[in-house]
Amino acid sequence: xxxxxxxxxxxxxxxxxxxxxxxxxxxxxxxxxxxxxxxxxxxxxxxxxxxxxxxxxxxxxxxxxxxxxxxxxxxxxxxxxxxxxxxxxxxxxxxxxxxxxxxxxxxxxxxxxxxxxxxxxxxxxxxxxxxxxxxxxxxxxxxxxxxxxxxxxxxxxxxxxxxxxxxxxxxxxxxxxxxxxxxxxxxxxxxxxxxxxxxxxxxxxxxxxxxxxxxxxxxxxxxxxxxxxxxxxxxxxxxxxxxxxxxxxxxxxxxxxxxxxxxxxxxxxxxxxxxxxxxxxxxxxxxxxxxxxxxxxxxxxxxxxxxxxxxxxxxxxxxxxxxxxxxxxxxxxxxxxxxxxxxxxxxxxxxxxxxxxxxxxxxxxxxxxxxxxxxxxxxxxxxxxxxxxxxxxxxxxxxxxxxxxxxxxxxxxxxxxxxxxxxxxxxxxxxxxxxxxxxxxxxxxxxxxxxxxxxxxxxxxxxxxxxxxxxxxxxxxxxxxxxxxxxxxxxxxxxxxxxxxxxxxxxxxxxxxxxxxxxxxxxxxxxxxxxxxxxxxxxxxxxxxxxxxxxxxxxxxxxxxxxxxxxxxxxxxxxxxxxxxxxxxxxxxxxxxxxxxxxxxxxxxxxxxxxxxxxxxxxxxxxxxxxxxxxxxxxxxxxxxxxx
Numbered sequence: 053x054x055x056x057x058x059x060x061x062x063x064x065x066x067x068x069x070x071x072x073x074x075x076x077x078x079x080x081x082x083x084x085x086x087x088x089x090x091x092x093x094x095x096x097x098x099x100x101x102x103x104x105x106x107x108x109x110x111x112x113x114x115x116x117x118x119x120x121x122x123x124x125x126x127x128x129x130x131x132x133x134x135x136x137x138x139x140x141x142x143x144x145x146x147x148x149x150x151x152x153x154x155x156x157x158x159x160x161x162x163x164x165x166x167x168x169x170x171x172x173x174x175x176x177x178x179x180x181x182x183x184x185x186x187x188x189x190x191x192x193x194x195x196x197x198x199x200x201x202x203x204x205x206x207x208x209x210x211x212x213x214x215x216x217x218x219x220x221x222x223x224x225x226x227x228x229x230x231x232x233x234x235x236x237x238x239x240x241x242x243x244x245x246x247x248x249x250x251x252x253x254x255x256x257x258x259x260x261x262x263x264x265x266x267x268x269x270x271x272x273x274x275x276x277x278x279x280x281x282x283x284x285x286x287x288x289x290x291x292x293x294x295x296x297x298x299x300x301x302x303x304x305x306x307x308x309x310x311x312x313x314x315x316x317x318x319x320x321x322x323x324x325x326x327x328x329x330x331x332x333x334x335x336x337x338x339x340x341x342x343x344x345x346x347x348x349x350x351x352x353x354x355x356x357x358x359x360x361x362x363x364x365x366x367x368x369x370x371x372x373x374x375x376x377x378x379x380x381x382x383x384x385x386x387x388x389x390x391x392x393x394x395x396x397x398x399x400x401x402x403x404x405x406x407x408x409x410x411x412x413x414x415x416x417x418x419x420x421x422x423x424x425x426x427x428x429x430x431x432x433x434x435x436x437x438x439x440x441x442x443x444x445x446x447x448x449x450x451x452x453x454x455x456x457x458x459x460x461x462x463x464x465x466x467x468x469x470x471x472x473x474x475x476x477x478x479x480x481x482x483x484x485x486x487x488x489x490x491x492x493x494x495x496x497x498x499x500x501x502x503x504x505x506x507x508x509x510x511x512x513x514x515x516x517x518x519x520x521x522x523x524x525x526x527x528x529x530x531x532x533x534x535x536x537x538x539x540x541x542x543x544x545x546x547x548x549x550x551x552x553x554x555x556x557x558x559x560x561x562x563x564x565x566x567x568x569x570x571x572x573x574x575x576x577x578x579x580x581x582x583x584x585x586x587x588x589x590x591x592x593x594x595x596x597x598x599x600x601x602x603x604x605x606x607x608x609x610x611x612x613x614x615x616x617x618x619x620x621x622x623x624x625x626x627x628x629x630x631x632x633x634x635x636x637x638x639x640x641x642x643x644x645x646x647x648x649x650x651x652x653x654x655x656x657x658x659x660x661x662x663x664x665x666x667x668x669x670x671x672x673x674x675x676x677x678x679x680x681x682x683x684x685x686x687x688x689x690x691x692x693x694x695x696x
Contacts, residue, residue, distance in 0.1 A: 236311065410511035
């Protein structure tokens, strides 16, 4: 079945089934919930949705099932798995919401509080009776559970026939880790609010410990903890199975590192607020803004537990399965993201304290007062320094060590993005501060500048310019060291590398590739041979890398036999030949072929694995977007804490 037809069938299935499911739920609620008023017009609309939608769903679903029964491969289609797991997700999500509302309502009734009905429902004609609450939510939960169970049964049967691999396994992982994350978030929030409620109840004080907070926390824990345990145990079972694809899953690494990053950011932010409050009190600030310490302790408890557990799982995964090359970038992204966030906080704190020092020496204080300003900026320094230095030191040790792993770390694209990002940030800071400094000085010389304390006016520009120059020099030196290392590794490989290029009659391909390689890799021992030359077999026997069009192996002559018998790597170029086609690879332009071949030789010369340049996968794009958002959040939090 074509993907277009699959897309049509499954879109029709999910749209019609959702309409029927919620029409049935609404109709049963109208009939069964005591005291609920509904208009005849609403009932007519619900019946119409069922009468029209159910046949549409059945026609398309039976069509899909018939096609799957005829073609076993259809059972393993990615779009079919996407429909099944997507449908289960659309049923499980409202099931969880209804379960939470039901437990919350029952606990409220048990504590003698007024029940709060679900969001989006109209209950102005209802009382808060226990019977109405139970029936309202149980109706939805029953219908949703039945639909989920049916689709789970179909998905399980499909998986027995066609194992879930490739895209189908990715769909399953999205389902598993998505609901595991939802359960983890609910459980963490429950722990935070339970700890907060308990500390306020036992410690007393001016903050009221409300029963409603306890009820919400208990309901979250009762729903979130089983949800997380079920899906996380499923994920752990998949990882423990003898499946290399599952062990090298990018989504698992993204899930684990994302949990660690978020918990680290929550911990650092909370510690910054606590330290700012404590330092403000020590310095005599009249407006300490940290709030009650118990609020922070509750957040630290929840974030700390998430951080510690997922860091332990990451270490255990590495001990059990190592770190596949396909997931190394996730670890690098985590380390550099945390380092970037910590360095941003450190720089903001340093810039603020230096500015404050200059303005104090000039006899001018900030509007909010010196103690409070000093407390916030110093807190940022104290929390930002370890958050930056620990992952950065680990990354530096990995990049400056010895061996192929260190070479790979120093060449990492994520490392380069991190370094050039701060180079760019430093350059833009110098640009902005420099323009302001020159503007004020020129204005002063011309007698048209603003009046006032010049040193105080220039304090912030001076502080951030000094820091920007330091950041530019340091990160520039790291980049230069990485470049020297890469050149040394390349020179070491080139010194003992002999490359033989075979030209099988295409006189334009060989010379152009030779020119490209000589320009990219000066000093490379490169020999271009005519495949029909008498000395070609002897030269092939002495080569460390053989490059040539794939047609050279078709000749069946002595040269082809020498190429086939050689044990060294062979780089074959997809030159066109009439009547021969490459499955899965379209025709390449001559310039693209030359560029890819030159890149492959450079990879081999640098000791890297030869691989084609491909676009980013969906998982990589999602991870990079999330990392960018997290980095922006990390940069914004210290500023928001200060200015708001």
